Amino acid sequence: MRSLKYWLTYNWHLKLISLILATMLWMMVATEASSELGIEVPLEYRNVPARLEITGDTTNSVQVRLRGSSNVIRDISAKNVSTTIDLNNMPPGEKIVPLSPQNVQAPFGAEVIRVNPSSVRFNLERTLTKTVPVVPTILSQLSDGFEIGSVMVNPGKVEIEGPESRISTLTSIATIPIRLDRRQTQIEQVADLDVPDPQIRLQRPAPVVVRVEIRRKGLR
Known part of the structure; x- marks a missing residue:
């Protein structure tokens, strides 16, 4: 041996x-001398519970400070750094969630030394669905001696969806303005819906058809 x-x-x-x-x-x-880099990266809200949605003045990006060797830092960009918050099983209500280096995923060899802001505030609201009537917006400039008769909208109602605080106060959806411009006969026009809030969504996005009867005054 x-x-x-x-x-x-x-x-x-x-x-x-x-x-x-x-x-x-x-x-x-x-x-090798260490280097530091500060970059702005998107903030991702993961695992949003079903039938809940984020509202309020939400934070969409954060500033991340990284430290590492010059070779590592040189190749880092916002594309290979991510910051996430896990909302799994969170109940509805106002939230203040702390942010720390543990929320940041960075390339190997880079140390996360700071995240700014250190916390984010937002609301988790229930998602509601509601059916509301469509109200045509008509700008009336008819010729002398004429008036508007009946007005028909098809479909007359639409289904909307969104955060509870926005949906509960909405009673109707208007169309974009329909101009009559001194017309003397019936007008039928396709009109888009003017949804008043970007957080409110149409379940079936589509324009409506508005039919306006124009008649001589005194005729029934």
């Missing part, structure tokens, strides 16, 4: 070269 001394001295020159190279590599890494 060969002794330990044999294994230590066997091909000793190759072992010595390997040791020298490893030492040089370690010294290069250990002595």
